[in-house]
Amino acid sequence: MESTEHVVDLGTVIARAILTGEGPAPSCALEQISDLDRAYAIQDMVVPHLGNIIGYKVALGDRASQQRFAVHEPIYGVLTDRMLLPNGSDLPRGAAPLLFEADLLMTVRSDRINEARTISDVAAEAAEIAAFIEVPQLLPPPPNIAAGLYLVATAAGARFGIVGSTCATDEIDDLELRLAEMQVIMKAADGAVLTDARGTDLMGHPLTPALHLIEHLSERGSALRPGDRISLGTFGSGPFPAHAGTYTVAYAGLTEIPLSATVTFR
Numbered sequence: 468m469e470s471t472e473h474v475v476d477l478g479t480v481i482a483r484a485i486l487t488g489e490g491p492a493p494s495c496a497l498e499q500i501s502d503l504d505r506a507y508a509i510q511d512m513v514v515p516h517l518g519n520i521i522g523y524k525v526a527l528g529d530r531a532s533q534q535r536f537a538v539h540e541p542i543y544g545v546l547t548d549r550m551l552l553p554n555g556s557d558l559p560r561g562a563a564p565l566l567f568e569a570d571l572l573m574t575v576r577s578d579r580i581n582e583a584r585t586i587s588d589v590a591a592e593a594a595e596i597a598a599f600i601e602v603p604q605l606l607p608p609p610p611n612i613a614a615g616l617y618l619v620a621t622a623a624g625a626r627f628g629i630v631g632s633t634c635a636t637d638e639i640d641d642l643e644l645r646l647a648e649m650q651v652i653m654k655a656a657d658g659a660v661l662t663d664a665r666g667t668d669l670m671g672h673p674l675t676p677a678l679h680l681i682e683h684l685s686e687r688g689s690a691l692r693p694g695d696r697i698s699l700g701t702f703g704s705g706p707f708p709a710h711a712g713t714y715t716v717a718y719a720g721l722t723e724i725p726l727s728a729t730v731t732f733r
Contacts, residue, residue: 478512484606485517485621488561500612503538506619507687510544513622518547522696523684524601525676526623527615528669529701536615541670541679544623546696554631557731558602558709565602565626566706567730569653569662569716571673572599572630575695581681589674590636590643598631598728600653600716601698603706628698631716631728639722646673649720651702656713664703676700 484490500506514520524544527533533540552558558565573593580592603624608617618624636642646666653662666673676699684690691697709732717727 477509479516481509481621482513482516485513485604485626488604488606490606500616500620503542503616503619506616507543509620510622513620514545514547517545517622517625518549520545521548521551521694522546522698523680523691524623524625524698525680525700526603526618528676528679532701536618537613538615538619541676541700542615542619542623543680543683544619544625546625546628546698550625551628551630551696554598554629555729555731556629557733558627560709560711560732565604565709565732566624567600567602567709567714567732568705568707569651569664569702570599570601570628571651571669571699571702571718572597572628573674573677573697573699575691575693575697577693578690580677581685581690583678583681586672586674586678587643589677590646593636593642593674595633595635596639596642596646596721596726597633598716598718598726599698600629600631600714600728600730601625601701601706602627602629602709602730625698629728629730632724632726634722634726643672643674645721649718651716651718653703653705653714653716661707661714662703662705662716666702669700669702673699673702 574595576592576594583589604626649666651664713731715729717725
């Protein structure tokens with residue numbers, strides 16, 4: 468049987484790899500992550516070193532990204548209080564390459580969301596919607612460990628996220644329809660368009676990932692809480708390498724003044 472001391476060390480080693488961007492110690496390669504259950508168990512060991520959980524992220528929501536990482540379903544990570552940064556933040560690119568992508572952040576209204584079975588149910592339990600640029604960090608897996616399983620173990624790549632302008636859902640008429648029809652545009656500082664997507668490009672509707680997350684947490688004996696944030700996933704193409712410069716994402720058609728978020732990498 469695996470010793471408790473080794474388990475604790477493993478969580479520390481992987482968390483250090485995430486925080487420094489320098490990759491795991493060679494001893495980590497001895498740990499065989501054989502399936503998703505084991506990968507999520509290791510994620511649970513890592514997360515306490517990353518901060519206090521304030522929400523979750525859904526990743527690999529499309530078939531192409533699932534095939535890239537050799538998984539057959541969306542995967543899930545956590546958001547902590549150390550990860551979410553204010554609009555307009557500057558980020559150093561650090562030792563490991565950072566990525567960025569157009570995302571959307573939803574805040575949970577009440578624990579009734581755990582009973583949601585339809586997109587309409589989720590919409591009723593969304594308290595706020597915020598523009599969000601997720602800044603994941605993908606570490607190369609140790610030898611003999613599948614990339615998809617290591618991605619799960621490392622909190623699904625969660626590293627930073629830029630929280631932009633936010634709107635209470637009570638101020639959005641027909642939230643469900645507007646989310647589906649909104650246009651998501653991400654641009655570089657020179658005006659080059661990196662992403663031009665519709666709400667429906669994310670798993671058919673931007674709130675679909677929340678339904679998958681609810682089911683995942685239920686299977687693990689957990690649940691969403693009021694105030695939890697949910698990073699819903701990638702709109703359109705991406706993620707993109709975080710080259711030096713400033714990037715902005717805007718959501719047209721959701722509110723009268725488009726929600727937006729900006730990040731600068733240096």
